[in-house]
Structures are given as structure tokens and as C-alpha cells.
Amino acid sequence: KSCIALFASGSGSNVQAIAEAVQTGEIPAHIALLVCDQPDAYVIKRAEQLNIPVFSFRAKEYASKAEFEQEIVHRLREAGVDFIFLAGYMRLIGETLLHAYRGKIVNIHPSLLPAFPGKDAIGQAFNAQVKIAGVTVHFVDEGMDTGPIIDQESVRMAEDETRESLQRKIQEVEHELYPRVIKKLLTEAVMEGITE
Numbered sequence: 001k002s003c004i005a006l007f008a009s010g011s012g013s014n015v016q017a018i019a020e021a022v023q024t025g026e027i028p029a030h031i032a033l034l035v036c037d038q039p040d041a042y043v044i045k046r047a048e049q050l051n052i053p054v055f056s057f058r059a060k061e062y063a064s065k066a067e068f069e070q071e072i073v074h075r076l077r078e079a080g081v082d083f084i085f086l087a088g089y090m091r092l093i094g095e096t097l098l099h100a101y102r103g104k105i106v107n108i109h110p111s112l113l114p115a116f117p118g119k120d121a122i123g124q125a126f127n128a129q130v131k132i133a134g135v136t137v138h139f140v141d142e143g144m145d146t147g148p149i150i151d152q153e154s155v156r157m158a159e160d161e162t163r164e165s166l167q168r169k170i171q172e173v174e175h176e177l178y179p180r181v182i183k184k185l186l187t188e189a190v191m192e193g194i195t196e
């Protein structure tokens with residue numbers, strides 16, 4: 001069984017979906033830690049209900065990204081974490097974390113990358129009036145939503161689609177896709193094989 005950490009900043013619906021897949025045994029992992037940079041986020045309440053230990057912090061209470069990432073790496077090592085899955089963690093991963101967990105950090109992004117990286121990907125796709133939106137799961141590198149793509153799923157834009165209905169559809173796809181990809185990565189030991 002792998003020991004994993006989830007990183008989130010917001011509502012945590014993806015954390016919930018992953019945790020449920022762990023509970024049913026579909027994902028062979030132990031969730032050792034939730035890392036959250038927004039101490040008031042709803043995901044913290046979810047983690048408490050799911051019995052997941054939480055490390056939350058405010059970036060502005062540290063002198064630099066390197067400093068809070070050093071603290072995160074310390075907590076991850078203490079918890080025995082092997083792999084990190086970002087689930088709505090709205091912060092660029094810095095050198096410190098990348099160096100400590102190279103090739104072992106995965107993210108989900110609500111667009112068909114490389115289209116619409118960065119913030120509000122769903123709004124960007126909606127405003128661009130694309131016909132096909134979607135979701136990407138990818139390895140994290142130093143760029144903004146740029147690492148090697150692991151899997152993607154498309155979502156067709158309906159004639160009468162609203163931004164809200166598109167968001168609902170995308171989140172539904174995420175809650176199915178992310179646990180499935182995590183299961184595959186951990187089961188096939190793809191991630192164990194990655195080295196610096």
C-alpha cells in the first residue's frame with residue numbers, strides 16, 4: 001500500500017472522491033496527510049470527517065515559498081508520504097517540493113491542457129466558446145500546468161451550456177477520472193519506477 005498526501009485549497013470535492021475510493025479499497029493507499037494553504041477552506045472540515053490528518057498553513061506567515069515548502073517536506077517525511085496528489089491546490093509547486101518529490105507529484109486541471117492553463121480554466125474555456133472542454137491529469141514540473149500528461153477526458157459543450165452547468169459536468173468527470181488514474185498509477189507501480 002502506498003502512503004499518499006493530498007494538497008487542496010478549496011471545497012475539496014476531489015479530496016472527498018479520492019478518500020471514498022480509498023475507503024472502498026479501490027485505491028490501494030493510505031492517505032497520510034492533507035496539506036492545505038487556506039486554513040478556512042471547506043476541505044479541512046471534510047478531512048476531519050474523513051479522519052485525514054491536516055497540515056494547514058498561511059503562506060504569508062513564512063518569509064518565502066522555500067520556507068513553507070521546507071515545513072511541508074518535513075511533515076510529509078514525518079508522515080512517510082511517497083506520492084503527492086494535488087486536488088485544487090491553487091499554488092505553483094516550488095523547487096523545494098519538486099526536488100524532494102521529483103516525478104512523484106500529480107495534478108488535476110479542469111481543461112484539456114495545454115489549452116487554458118492557470119486560474120479559472122473552466123471560465124476560460126467557456127468564454128472561448130470551445131465545443132469540447134475537459135479535464136487533464138498530469139505530472140507536475142516547474143511550469144504552470146505543464147508537466148507530462150497522464151490522462152484526459154473530454155466534455156462536450158451543450159448548445160445551452162452555462163458556466164455553472166459546465167462546471168458541474170467537469171467536476172463529475174474529475175471525481176471519476178482522478179480516482180481511476182490514481183489507482184492505475186499506484187497499482188501499476190508507474191510512479192515507483194520514476195527516478196530523478
Ligand code: GAR
Pocket residue numbers: 008009010011012013014015043087088089090108109110118119120121145171174
Ligand atoms: C478542481 O476543478 C480542480 O481541477 C481545480 O480546482 C478545482 C478544485 O475543486 N484545479 C485547478 O484549477 C488547478 N490549476 P475541489 O476543491 O472541489 O476539488
